[in-house]
Amino acid sequence: MVVHRTATWAGYGPGVARQSVPAGSSAQIVRVLADELADLPSGTRVASEAEVGRRFGVGRAAARAALGELERRMLVSRIQGLGTFTRRRVDYLVAPGRAPSWSRTLREAGAEPRTVVLACDAVPLPPDVAAALEVPTGTRGFRLVRRSHIDEMPAAWGVEWLTADLVPELPTALRLEESLDTILRETAGVRPERAWTRASVEPAPEEASDGLGCRPGDPAWLMASLARDGAGGRPLLSTERWVRADAVRVVLELGHGRDT
Amino acid sequence: MVVHRTATWAGYGPGVARQSVPAGSSAQIVRVLADELADLPSGTRVASEAEVGRRFGVGRAAARAALGELERRMLVSRIQGLGTFTRRRVDYLVAPGRAPSWSRTLREAGAEPRTVVLACDAVPLPPDVAAALEVPTGTRGFRLVRRSHIDEMPAAWGVEWLTADLVPELPTALRLEESLDTILRETAGVRPERAWTRASVEPAPEEASDGLGCRPGDPAWLMASLARDGAGGRPLLSTERWVRADAVRVVLELGHGRDT
């Protein structure tokens, strides 16, 4: 058995500070509450700051720090005037072969999706979008702004673009059917498939945090994607969406032995 | 021009609380400091809590809240006993065609990578690893624990597995060459390529936050991946690494017109 350890181990490597674990009482409280929360169903009310303070014999600041830490770990949501509630994160797997439908993906995960149309404007497509959709700049299309909810909580928000010829009566269609995927399949007679997706995590800018109903700076996924008709067919839909990291556990998968 | 707005817009959709933007003075301070920080080079010292308090005429709590918010937005790092410093995030693009080498990717981004070996043990491969590497359970291999730094700050930590026959003298080789990719190419004569990768963001568990030198619960990428020799050749390396989200802006790209 060979063991090899570098000399820099003790001091945590080259010139790096060892961040001390908070040893205060709130760290203990976090542990206790996190354990208790683990078993509760989503949406369950959690003790308030005052209750936590009384129970553990600490002031409000310490109780508040503990609950804030639970929120940072995405175990609870805190709503002013209402209280603190357990929260679950829904898994959202993004992989080359998977269908790009939000509602279907979430329903498979056992959640209740719901999408609200904030705007649906017929406009000439701007250059970057037109290029992605492979049509001339200025082609008429729809600019769609929607917010999606999971269990009635906002989870995603963003802009989607598609050419107008696909579904000329899109605003009407959206009144009858929430799923854009379904509308495209049944009205436009196409089969949307994920062509490419680009994803990362960023602190939500104000624009996004407004749409997501969260605070600016909260971690959120920024996902851009393009859907095509069938395998490599014409581009159908260009999307740029923000997804709350505390609502959805996005998992991205590249390759599967299939890629280079 | 068609405009369509849902009736639920005003109240923020179905039963959803509008989270108020913190209107206090610390929000103003955050804006001012964030603007000033934007131009500074990475590692620059930022005003301390006391200085911020004096400058803006607020108590320490408000000043501290502002600096804490900047840290949450990954604009600064705060180190006890040292101070608050600007920090940059290095871009790390993960895409089907890209090479899986950490050091090369970071050098291309203009950063100075450095990897420290924490452990390099010759062990029989456990079942799950053996299955991924497509060898019988118990095949002799190396269990490698390493931490990678960017500009001397810990950024990634995790376990890597490979069969022992590839580089029998791995501990020695690692003393001479940091890059596992280079060792595999030059000593084992193989061409490691990314076969698949799975990535998500999680609050770092204690195990990971210890290795990353951050606090438990800080957002971190969990990336598992398998490298193969050439295009679809034999499996070489199975990896599970944690990457600090405040150090690396991981961007994942699926497809490119090439996928289904």
Place this chain on the structure above:
DNA sequence: CAGTGGTCTAGACCACGGG
């Protein structure tokens, strides 16, 4: 209205790092 979380002050002690 009472209860919740969001913000803030003033003051304190501690752990840590550097001179």
Place this chain on the structure above:
DNA sequence: CCGTGGTCTAGACCACTGG
């Protein structure tokens, strides 16, 4: 030693929610 950030108390006011 001093200055840094990390934690905590006690108390205050505010914004928001529900009944």
